[in-house]
Amino acid sequence: MDSEANAEITEQQVLDDIRRDERQRVEFKRSFIKTSDLAETIMAFANAEGGIIYLGVAEGPPPRLSGRIQQVGKQDRDNIHRAARDILVPPVRDMAIQEIEAEGKKVLAIVVPRSDRVHQHRNGKILVRRGSENVALRGEALDEAWIQRERPSFDDRPMLDAALEDLDPDRVGWYLDLTAEERGLPVDRSLPLEENLTRLDAIFADANGPVPRVAGILLFGRDPQRFVPQSEVRLARFQGTSSVNFIDRLECRRTLPQMIDEAERFVKRNTRVAAKVVGFERREITEYPYPAVREAITNAVTHRDYWRRGTEVRVSIFADRIEVQSPGRLPPPLTLATLGEEHVLRNELIAQLLFNIRYIERWNTGVERMRRQMREHGLQEPVFEEIGQTFRVTFYGPGESILDLITEEGVTDLKELGLNERQLEALRLMVNEGDEMTNRQYREMFDITARTALRDLKGLVEAGQVRQVGQGRSVRYVAG
Secondary structure, eight states, X not given: OHHHHHSOOOHHHHHHHHHHOSBTTEEEEOTTOOHHHHHHHHHHHHHTTOEEEEETBOOOSTTOOTTTBOOOOHHHHHHHHXXXXXXXXXXXXXXXXXXXXXXXXXXXXXXXXXXXXXXEETTSOOEEEETTEEEXXXXXXXXXXXXXXXXXXXXXSBOTTOOGGGBOHHHHHHHHHHHHHHHOOOOOTTSOHHHHHHHTTOEEEETTEEEEBHHHHHHHBSSHHHHOGGGOEEEEEESTTSSSSEEEEEEEOSOHHHHHHHHHHHHHHTSOEEEEEETTEEEEEESSOHHHHHHHHHHHHHHSOTTSTTOOEEEEEOSSEEEEEEESXXXXXXXXXXXXXXXXXXXXXXXXHHHHTTSSOSTTSHHHHHHHHHHHTTSOOOEEEEETTEEEEEEEOOGGGGGGGOOXXXXXXXXXGTOOHHHHHHHHHHHHSOOOBOHHHHHHHHTOOHHHHXXXXXXXXXXXXXXXXXXXXXXXXXXX
């Protein structure tokens, strides 16, 4: 709203707004309106997205203009200030008031910015703009408004029931080494633990001693979920396309970097890697571009709403898609339409700490990177949605057409590996037919000695094309 407050409103804009009638960010009020009624509309706009209140324009059926524009007087301007400052708690102070002449009559435009606080009428009402109506906030909707505006950010608040001993020096050392390696940041492992954590802003200097911040607990804690139980990540692999029966599941309860890594491993073991040997080439492709899925998981734990207790980040793997769900809608003023073009940091300290170790890049690049990686993989772009109080990213997979995704980058020239005809034929069976093969089966297939069979099979293992499973007489070979 800052740009709107400073922009001059013209007569043409007034007339166009009248023709389009009242809506989310436009309201009309008659001249000599009651101060209390005007305060309610100012409050509703400030508690929502902001907007313009035209004082001196009567309501009426659009696009009819005749008779709707009235002359405003000095009393109307005085009423605006009384409404915003004397009736609302806290007062709305940063409005802009412009006087415009429309069809020969003076109209006042009250430009109300979106507020960072929740404003209340002295009669107890709390209103918010919804469409062309001012709606009372109650129950969960009211709680959500207070969470989003009145409470401080969650990640930098001191965790008063934690102590320095609740942070793991080994995790701090790992982090410092990685910041030096990934970002070239100056670190000094010889400094006391407390000083290094202070430099990272991971602890708070309390009168009774150092207290970890929430971000410090989540990055370096020995048991982070003891203090922030909602910070866990839950993953599940379901049978088919619905969440009725699960095949595999995991509850991650560690530091944020550890959970991100663990979640990526879970996704890899629960999605397919398809391969086919054609002639002298092995073609291979993963079901999804793993970096894109990791990005979504990292964004979820970085930007989720940690004020929302009792709900965690969830990763669901189905036969046709992967869903990554994060508690909390997009923080204002970010919307689905502007996702990837602008950014808002809900948890600035967590984001900075993860940026230092290259778990995330600069703030507004991740969305476009996921889109590009899915396109380059031959899949549709991820779908971003807000469902209730949850943000969800969906990656749709290739289904049965997974081999169609293979590009030249997914091709291995087997001739360059020096494989002989026997090895190529065995590899075709193991890759294309899913066969397992023992030394005995191999030597019987090609009528060779056990020693020759062993040499060929070990050559396939060393070439990275198959892997050995089991030991002793139970050894068998499968496509790697």
